[in-house]
Ligand SMILES: [Fe+2]
């Protein structure tokens with residue numbers, strides 16, 4: 676849990692580690708020979724995940740900034756520590772997804788362009804949208820990342836779909852940490868007086884904008900890949916995402932839970948799930964054990 680200062684050899688515990696939200700440096704490497712269709716051998720599904728990845732660097736920078744706007748107003752020491760952990764984790768997620776997006780570019784997928792365009796949208800939001808609503812947007816989008824991440828961790832078939840070990844490590848590491856810090860933006864929002872109506876109305880607007888951004892980005896990646904008119908394969912992919920037992924319909928109950936007055940992200944209990952994944956990934960021989968981060972940062 677603790678890191679060691681070089682001079683004295685004494686343990687130094689960072690605020691994020693103290694809060695159970697330890698930023699873990701990974702340094703993943705994605706060489707050009709990484710399997711191109713690394714999710715289920717499917718162009719449609721791989722480009723779906725690449726679309727999400729393309730949105731992370733600008734998206735998570737916005738999340739961090741919207742929380743930083745209120746950092747000075749947080750009185751509670753525990754929440755202050757959690758915010759430090761949240762900022763550290765999100766910064767490292769952006770860094771690793773940039774490396775992942777560079778690999779997608781090498782495969783001919785314009786991920787950097789999508790990220791740049793999202794940056795323009797977020798610059799407008801920073802300029803014209805009230806700060807409280809910016810924070811509410813982060814709360815809403817963090818709910819999305821938390822529930823998608825929970826499904827990645829909880830449902831084993833996702834791991835079986837990965838065709839590239841480094842990609843598997845990236846997405847599972849990110850999924851773990853999204854759930855470790857899923858309450859932080861929400862708690863900051865409540866502590867600085869954020870209300871129910873702003874929270875749910877921002878979620879509604881955020882859902883619409885998120886849908887347009889993701890669907891249009893996905894279509895553009897498919898087009899760039901020459902797969903847009905591969906109807907049969909795309910139909911199969913669409914059913915995987917939106918079919919009766921598809922990825923999104925299975926998120927429905929958790930998504931709509933957000934609209935309940937009194938909802939809190941910790942209502943979706945992921946403690947045992949996260950503990951089992953921490954052991955599975957960080958212990959000796961685990962999925963992430965070979966990474967270059969300090970092994971002392973296990974929890
Ligand atoms: Fe993240």
Ligand SMILES: [Fe+2]
Nearest residue numbers: 765817820853
């Ligand atoms: Fe997050």
